[in-house]
Amino acid sequence: MDEQYSMARLVRELRELTGLTQEKFAARLGVTFPTINRWENGRAKPSPLALEKIESLLRSLGDKDEALHKVYFGKEA
Amino acid sequence: MDEQYSMARLVRELRELTGLTQEKFAARLGVTFPTINRWENGRAKPSPLALEKIESLLRSLGDKDEALHKVYFGKEA
DNA sequence: CGCCCGATTTATCACTTGATATATCATCCA
DNA sequence: TGGATGATATATCAAGTGATAAATCGGGCG
Numbered sequence: 001m002d003e004q005y006s007m008a009r010l011v012r013e014l015r016e017l018t019g020l021t022q023e024k025f026a027a028r029l030g031v032t033f034p035t036i037n038r039w040e041n042g043r044a045k046p047s048p049l050a051l052e053k054i055e056s057l058l059r060s061l062g063d064k065d066e067a068l069h070k071v072y073f074g075k076e077a
Numbered sequence: 078m079d080e081q082y083s084m085a086r087l088v089r090e091l092r093e094l095t096g097l098t099q100e101k102f103a104a105r106l107g108v109t110f111p112t113i114n115r116w117e118n119g120r121a122k123p124s125p126l127a128l129e130k131i132e133s134l135l136r137s138l139g140d141k142d143e144a145l146h147k148v149y150f151g152k153e154a
Numbered sequence: 155c156g157c158c159c160g161a162t163t164t165a166t167c168a169c170t171t172g173a174t175a176t177a178t179c180a181t182c183c184a
Numbered sequence: 185t186g187g188a189t190g191a192t193a194t195a196t197c198a199a200g201t202g203a204t205a206a207a208t209c210g211g212g213c214g
Binding site for chain 1: 199200201202203204
Binding site for chain 2: 170
């Protein structure tokens with residue numbers, strides 16, 4: 001349960017939840033598509049500012065994904 | 078009126094407007110103090126995500142700083 | 155089958171950032 | 185005077201990022 005791997009899965013699951021391509025998902029978060037791809041493939045992990053955006057997006061998806069949020073961020077939604 | 082220089086001034090003016098040290102200002106924006114220092118001294122410029130935070134902070138300061146916003150971001154507050 | 159086409163994966167390079175350490179500067183005050 | 189302290193400036197290095205290009209992977213479809 002390596003941290004990199006968890007983040008990779010979180011990002012991919014989150015993106016698939018939104019039904020967006022890596023390119024559009026990147027735009028949604030204010031980053032570029034290679035960045036999303038690197039996150040999803042565990043070759044990099046989100047910067048602090050990017051993490052904020054991810055949490056915020058997760059939150060915006062509402063309670064039905066609160067479980068997901070807890071799983072990856074631990075400390076409450 | 079080099080772009081780097083304008084951003085440097087914007088960041089410093091904005092920080093002084095808030096009355097915060099570079100360290101606290103950094104925390105406010107979700108970045109670290111060396112980053113703020115590099116911005117203010119023109120040795121680096123904000124990443125896209127950081128720029129969002131700057132604009133947002135500027136906006137949160139309200140209308141009395143709209144002029145400042147226009148000066149540095151050009152396209153309306 | 156073979157060809158397009160959208161999506162994904164990987165790679166490279168210059169630049170930004172976080173973490174950390176050191177140095178400089180100003181101010182206060184014993 | 186001179187030392188303590190807070191704020192700022194600068195440097196280094198590893199890691200993340202944006203821009204760009206190339207390769208690969210599916211599906212549809214002629």
